[in-house]
Amino acid sequence: MVLLGPSGCGKSTLLRMVAGLQHPAKGEIRLGEQIWFQAGRGSKPQQRRIGYVPQHYGLFPHMNAQMNIAAALHALPAAERQLEAKQWLARMQLQQYANHKPAELSGGQQQRVALARALAAQPSILLLDEPFSALDHLTRADLYMLLAELKQELNIPIILVTHNLEEARLLADKMAVMYQGRILQVGTPASVMQQPNQRQVATIVGMQNIFNSQVLDVSATGARISLGDQVLSLATTPQRGTFSWCIPASAVTVASEASSEVLHGQIARLARLGDDWQLAVSLPGMTELVHLRHRNAEHMHIGQTLMLDFDMTRAHMFAHELPKPESVKAKA
Structure with a gap:
């Protein structure tokens, strides 16, 4: 499970509540048949058997890598602790760094030690609080692979907190989108990203084309809707006169010839990002702009008139809208 949301929305606070480091004002926290918090009372963190990796790893600076891992194995005899710690170092491909202190390790190596320490005590759940945010791209990609491998081996729930959309897409089996202390939508990455249930979720998952339209008329084959002063066709019929919807930038293309389904507009912004041009x-x-990508736009210029083709089979209507801020009672 990946918790996705902007900074300050309450992701880390929620993770700390699961870990028992903070208590919610109300509600229930349960893992299987174990009740960890209910009616204002909760079990202690050590009773929950949590594997927890905080954002900055939480390694003991005066201990070397092996000692840091052994510190999580206090239930074992001293000799067995060191043996188990060595095995975890080998599993993380860090055996040559056993005697190195955290300050002598790279960020990726510190992350592996922190992950090994969290898993060594055989936790009932693994909690990861933005564990890759401070790492370079290559190190992050390597650790993505490691976590994906461990996920297949471990028979425990994993909750990963991130505000990185690509990270969530790569690692999540299930994604929960959070905003202002509320879980707005839960589902597979594909379902959440392609079918956000409201405007705020669409914004968080990177959907740029979010519009308001009005149903102009309805027929047996669908509906005609407004987009500004122009008209589009929908195969489905919205339930109300005015509604909000979104469409991926990849579903909007530059049309080569006019038709009844082609809209006209003028280029307001134009920039090359990587191999594509962003229009x-x-x-x-x-007032909203329509965003799309185009492969060859060297000949285009600001103010140029374009014809746009909308693949309305990929359009998605929001099931409901986020309540106004004053009605949101939970705080991040």
Whole structure:
């Protein structure tokens, strides 16, 4: 499970509540048949058998790598602790760094030691609080692979906190989108990213094209809706006169010829990012811009008129909208 949301939305606080480091004002925390918090009373962190990796790893600076791992094995005799710690170092491919202190290790190596320490005591659940945020791209990719491998081996729940959308997409079996202390949507990465249930979720998962439209008329084959001063066709019929919807940038393309389903607009922004050009197009009667990618736009310029084709089979209507901020009682 990945908890995805912007900074300050309450992700780390929620993780600390699961760990028993903070108590919620109300509610229940349960793992299987074990009740960890209920009716204002909760079990202690050590009773929950938590494997917890905080954002900055939480390694003891005066201990070497092997001692840091052994510190989590206090239930074992001293000799067995060292043997088990060595085995975890080998599993993390860190055996040559057994005598190195955290300050002598790279960020990726510290992360592996922290992960080994969290798993060595055979926890009932593994909690990861933005564990890759301070790492470079290559180190992060290597640790993604390690976590994916461990996930297949471990028969325990894993909760990963991140605000990195690509990280969530790569690592999540299930994703929970969080905002202002609330879980807004839970589902597979594909379902959440392609079918966000409300505007705020669409924004968090990187959807740029979010519009308000009105149903103009309905027929047996669907509906005609407004987009600014122009008209699009939908195969489905919205339930109300005015509704919000979104469409991926990849579902909007530059059309080569006019048709009834092609809209006209002017280029408002134009920039090359990597191999593609990013375009933002202004349509008549709209304040929102339409975002799309185009492979060859060297010949295009700001103010140029374009024809746009919308693949409305990929359009998604929001099931409901987020309540206004004053009605949100939970705090991050």
